[in-house]
Amino acid sequence: MADAVQLGNTAENTDPRVLRSRQMLMEALLRLLNRKEFDDISIQEIADEANLNRATFYLHYPDKNALLQAMTAARFRDLIARRGLSFTDCDGALRAIALGVCDYLAETVGCPTQLTKMPLESSIIPVVEDIFQEGAEKHGITPSADSRMLATTVAWAIFGAARRWHQTPGRMPAEEMAAKIEAMVKPIFLTAST
CATH class of the missing domain: 1.10.357.10 (Tetracycline Repressor, domain 2)
Structure with missing residues (x-):
């Protein structure tokens, strides 16, 4: 699909x-x-x-x-674009993507109730995987690392942390959470980069 x-x-x-x-x-x-x-x-x-x-x-x-998946993916890509994500420089890319996921989940609250219950990860995860896959190809990873597996691991880690953040009452600001996610996920990238 x-x-x-x-x-x-x-x-x-x-x-x-x-x-x-x-x-x-x-x-x-x-x-x-x-x-x-x-x-x-x-x-x-x-x-x-x-x-x-x-x-x-x-x-x-x-x-x-x-159609639902395309609609969700398009909305998520728009949020990422608003954050100015670019792979010309990796600094801050993890944080920008994490912030995009947090923003997406936070904005979902205003959507119809059934959208908050739908498995949004089926639309968001592939988009995040593709962004990381593109970045891995441009910036290189160690030959022993599987770039697709790396992209999948990082995408799920970001989505999982952002979803937990979203479900937490009285949660911290999205920017603060994105920084925490970046700090947790960055070591995964560092072990796989050249």
């Missing part, structure tokens, strides 16, 4: 009509989630709400779960 929501660098993914249709479908699903439970929403309802036909839905997503 992750392949269905991964956007490569093809002309189709930069075509304004494709991007507009995907955005319309995501916005339609979000509006419907404000009125109904996810399980009670049909693909036809999503298409109708987006003023698109059902066939257009299937041109972009194989099912409504893929």
